[in-house]
Amino acid sequence: MAQDPQFESRKLLGRLRDTLAEDSAGQERLDRITHLIASSMGTEVCSIYLFRDEETLELCATEGLKPEAVHQTRLRIGEGLVGRVAKTSRTVNTPDAPSEQGFRYMPETGEEIYSSFSGVPIQRLGENLGVLVVQSKEARNFSADEIYALEVVAMVLAEMTELGAFIGDNDAMQARHRQSVLIRGACAQEGAAEGRVWLHEPRVVVTNPIADDPDIELKRLHDAVDQLRVGVDKMLDGAAGGDKEQLQVLEAYRMFANSKGWMRRMEQDIAQGLSAEASVEKEQNTARTRMEQVTDQYLRERLHDLDDLSNRLLRILTGQGSQTGAEMPPDPILIARNIGPAELLEYGRGLKGIVLEEGSVGSHATIVARALAIPLVIHSDRITTEALNGDHIMVDGDQGVVHLRPDESVVTAFRDKIAMQAQAQQRYASIRDKTATTLDGITISLQMNAGLMADLPSLENSGAEGVGLFRTELQFLVRNQMPKRSELSALYSRVMDAAQGKRVVFRTLDIGSDKVLPYMTPEDEPNPALGWRAIRVGLDKPGVMRMQLQALLRGANGRPLAVMFPFVAQYEEYTRAAEELEKAKERERILGHPLPERIEIGAMLETPSLGFAPQKFFEEVGFLSIGGNDLKQFFFAADRENERVRRRYDTLNISFLSFLEGIVNRCNTTKTPLSFCGEDAGRPIEALCLAAMGLRTLSMRPASIGPVKSLIRRTNLTQLRQIIVDSRERGDQSVRPAVMEFLRKNGG
Structure with a gap:
């Protein structure tokens, strides 16, 4: 050579x-x-x-x-x-x-x-x-x-x-x-689903890696790169005058698109005998290999830009991608590296399941998947490279497991599981209109969580007594600009119409941490979960809070209204937020708009500090809802996004249950309505123990109401309470073993 x-x-x-x-x-x-x-x-x-x-x-x-x-x-x-x-x-x-x-x-x-x-x-x-x-x-x-x-x-x-x-x-x-592939991920939304793979971003397949004429391939490459650069310039023009940080990212993106070194390497690959597509992919391979090896976050992001540009260029060259006209299968399981909430909402309830390579248990996509009741598995390593459109796939959201191209034994076992779940749902339907009353006569109010209009039909179908939590941030997250007050008030009105008189608790905007609005500059914080989020953002920048409170007051249109402020850590935060609501109410009165016949003002208890707030707080607050997901991670100092530690700490830990009992006792003293809202409320064993500790209202995803109600109706809560007390006196770390033994003996 x-x-x-x-x-x-x-x-x-x-x-x-x-x-x-x-x-x-x-x-x-x-x-x-x-x-x-x-x-x-x-x-x-x-x-x-x-x-x-x-x-x-x-x-x-x-x-x-x-x-x-x-x-x-x-x-x-x-x-x-x-x-x-x-x-x-x-x-x-x-x-x-x-x-x-x-x-x-x-x-x-x-x-x-x-x-x-x-x-x-x-x-x-x-x-x-x-x-x-x-x-x-x-x-x-x-x-x-x-x-x-x-x-x-x-x-x-x-x-x-x-x-x-x-x-x-x-x-x-x-x-x-x-080949059959088993991929272990993490559970973000429970449920089981069987279907066919639908790739959110289909991989480009290069069918002609070797070329005959380098001159022809060079022209194809140059034409495609010119088209790519025009597209990037249009993106920049569209962002002109917008967020400075976004412009800087797009400028870096354009710099790569105009990189002479990148172009020269691809031209060299073509000279060696590769086609234009293969030359792009060869350089993409090199970039991805480097991306795996660098730890510097800035460099990784820049290499990711180059990877994305390569994908765009490959789609131009091959004509593959979203414009191929491929038809979605009738039972689609969506596969993606990650996905935004707006994109996921566009797919809607037609999806049978979702599998993400990245994602998190609190991400926007997870929130939407829960709202749509679609099984979701996250952290599914290699799924986008292993799966092809149309592949047979089974998603076990309960276990966080994905079976890709499963063999017959797996298919049989999985279908048996789905059939058993279907039979259970039929049993739950038979008790839908009955109360969740224990064998010893204690009634627990079971309510549902929601975040979309599409959730509201579940209010009747599930047997929920009301909406214990309506997440209002989804309407902000799925847009590229701030929603208008009139749009929000119309939505809140439709939600109350759909509830048909049942109580709906609207949680005000809960952003920050892992929920960053696309039109707000993200704050660079070392630990966002403990940072500037939820009520802290609302009090520091009250304009958005005031607009939302006005929208809620107008949406109620004279009907009773329940408003709950998220992530309240101390008494003063609650009083300031309640004052903002009073100001909004006074403004609406001056404008001549009808005011709600009754307003309940509540707070979410998601930090241990609020459990020790002054007695005056418990006397003043209209109602409290324990946000179990956040509270548990702060109580145990265990990040719920960290798989290595989050499963180490049990909700049925004696310390945690005792802390919850202390909150129940304080609320009983002041006659403050109290509920528990979170994933644990929808797990039958955990829900039963929460009820045994004195919680009389639980709010959960609609699909969990049947299983929770079924177990509550078969249990003597007084006896279960004694089991927990005995376990605590023995010095057990968790009451789970004792509770499971009690239920086994009593047919629970």
Whole structure:
């Protein structure tokens, strides 16, 4: 290749394309490719190792090593030089392989006579598929041109592996996207669903990695880049005069789109024989590999910009993406890296389930998924690279597990679970109109959480007695600009109309932490959950709070109104917020608008500090709702987004239950209405124990009301209370074991 590297590279790729085009079985194709590469590069050995599973590489084809080692030699990731390439995604090039640190001798291959070693990763968009290796007896470093040629060939092999070009009879040779995959994530919304994959951002498939005419490919690339730059300029024009920080991000985006280095590297790839699409993807591979290795957040964001630009460019070149006209399956399970609330609302209730690679238990998408009662699994590593549109998929939101292309045994077990849940729902429907009264005559009020108009039909269908929490932030989060007061008052009026006289508790805007409005500059805080959020934002910038309170007063249109302020940590915050409501009420009176016949002003108790507020607070506040999700994380100092610690602390911990009991006693003394709102209220065992500690109102997602009511109606609460007291006196850390034993003995 020394004479004209580009010509030799194109010649090698041309021969490779011819080999791939031949009508032959997968293994035969691989064998021909290793022979072709070895002869073209003048090496005695060429080998292809592909991943058998996430941790194991298998020798799948070789020219020069012992044929009997094929499909027998296996390496763990990180093991030997081949394993090092797979683990680091970096090329290893050495004239003396045995002297390299980590070298592993595999006698069954007969490779001991070869000194030189060069291995490059076979990868696609950051996903490692295997390793391509050449070896020779002569002790020499392979040249930069030779390494580059190997990288180009590895890129083509990755594309062909993706397209299933090497499917064979051997189980290790099965196409990646035809195997069953179990992915463990985290539960963000319970429920089980079966359906077909619908990718929010379909992956672009490069079907023509090798090109005939570099000039044609260069023109295609230049035309596509010109189109890309025009699009970026339009984005900048549209953002002109807007948020300064957003403009800075878009400027950096445009800088990448005009990067001469990026363009030059793609042109070089085309000169070596790649198509325009393949050249873009080759550079995208490099960017993604770097992104995995850098820890600097700013650099990672910039590399992410380059990754996004590459995706846009690939869609321009291939015509693939959202404009392909692909038809959504009738039972779609949405797959995405992440998704915004507005995009998710556009899909609506038609989705059977959602699986996200990122996400969080308190994210906007999670809030919407809960409102729509759609099972959601988050932190599902690799799902966007493993799944293809139309794949059979089963989502277990209860366990945080995803079964992609499941085998028959999994399908049978999963369908049995869904059938059992359906039978249970039928049982719950039979008690929908009955009260949640225990065997010893104590009645618990079960209410539902909501956040969308679409939730309100569940008020009647679930048997809920009212809306214990209506989240008002969703109407702010799904827009690109602040909603108008008239729009909000009309919405609040429709909510009350739909409730048909049942009580609705409107929680004022709860933003900050993980809920940042798209039209507000996010604050750079080291710990947003403990930062400037909810009532703190409302009191510091009262304009939005006043506008929302006016909208609530007008939406009530004379009807009773219940307003609750979120994240109140001390008495003074409540009094200031209540004063704002009084001012809004006075303004409405002056304007001649009808005032609610009765106004309840409440607070959410989400911080331990409010449990120790002065007695005067408990006497003044209209009602209290314990926000269990936040309260628990602050009580135990365990971030609920952190999987390593959040499951370590039990709601049925004696300390936590005793703290809740103290709040119940204070409210009983002042006759302050008290409820519990949060995920734990919708878990039957936890709900039962909360009732045993004296809580008489629980608010939960609609689907949980049936299971909770069913268990309450079968339990003697006085006896359960004694079980908890006995457990506390014994010094148990959690009452859960004792409660479970009690329910087992009593048929609960």
